[in-house]
Amino acid sequence: MGRASTFTTGDLTDTGVYVLLSLLEPRHGYAIGQFVAETTDGAVVLGPATLYTTLRKLTEAHLIEEIGSSDTRRVYHLTRGGREVLERNIDRRRRLVGLATTLMEAR
Amino acid sequence: MGRASTFTTGDLTDTGVYVLLSLLEPRHGYAIGQFVAETTDGAVVLGPATLYTTLRKLTEAHLIEEIGSSDTRRVYHLTRGGREVLERNIDRRRRLVGLATTLMEAR
DNA sequence: CATCGATGTATCCATAATGGATATAATGCT
DNA sequence: AGCATTATATCCATTATGGATACATCGATG
Known part of the structure; x- marks a missing residue:
């Protein structure tokens, strides 16, 4: 199994929580990384592998969804389920x- | 590198924090697992691999130390450094x- | 007193999570 | 034009972790 x-x-994991928290407002991936670094005074820095892998998995789990993305940016937002999971965490x-x-x- | x-x-990681927290008072491995399960109402359960691997690595990092162990039990306690790391976390x-x-x- | 469940430590193995390097492209500044 | 920054994404290696398994001891119960 x-x-x-x-x-x-x-x-x-903490990573998932920080990402969900960032997505209480719509943001694109790179902006999430910046937001987390800024709000933690640089204490938490998400590497690109961590960040984009997390976004993919959160999307697959329907905790976030892609909304209104452009050519160069993919914008995400919390789903209702994501909000609940965030609250629990x-x-x-x-x-x-x-x-x-x-x-x-x-x- | x-x-x-x-x-x-x-x-x-959360695992490390829960273990350090348990060791504010001296405890042996198994008791740590029980303490964490009880104080989290079963929300956090550490598997044996996680638990004993974590104890080994925390010891190697001098965040905890083994004190007064018997034949059947290995009792650990926080070091001063462990206390500081716990506070930071x-x-x-x-x-x-x-x-x-x-x-x-x-x- | 034998058996069984709980206590207790530990490792093996597979999978999940993650950081650093790398690649690629667009944008902005000088 | 050139260079840093923005932006997404993957590769690869390492770390973290759970489940299964293996033992040994201890206590209760039939």
Whole structure:
């Protein structure tokens, strides 16, 4: 049996989360990379292989869709399903941060 | 050139973060798996390969160390460096959650 | 006391995720 | 004209990870 991808299970890697987050507003691939780098102060930089592979897989999983692309740019946007998956993934990370905060201030 | 591992860069995967978090108090491998499963309500389950490979690599990177192990159990604990890396990783996720919260309530 | 499930560590193997290099093309600036 | 930047995409190698498997020990239950 092939192992399930994080894109089909909806239990995304940080990369997937950053990309979905970028696509709350329509953006093309390159702009997503810039947005992530800027909003993380350069802490998170997505390489081209990661970025474009992620876009392909998110599209295949119907979490994002291509809208109004031009010759030189492919513009994507979150689908309803993508929004739900994003919310779930943020929730899990919120709980992680909450747990960590509790445990770390305890000692 | 070999690509840098997340353990040497200190930019950990969720798996690494969950394991470090578990080791704020001394625990052995199996107990770490249980702790993560319990505190995430079963949302995060680390397979044995992931768990023991992660423990080996965190040890090699001096982020955790083995303390007072018995015949049947190997007990680990965070090092000072591990604590710092954990804090950095939680900070990044806290910013991610904050950013997501802002962006998602906007639309 | 034998058996079975849970505990506990570890590795093998295959697949998924990812970074860096590379390729190609258009656009903008000087 | 020339060069950096924008923009998409793939190749290749490496890292990360899950499932299966292999052992050994321990505790409960019949």
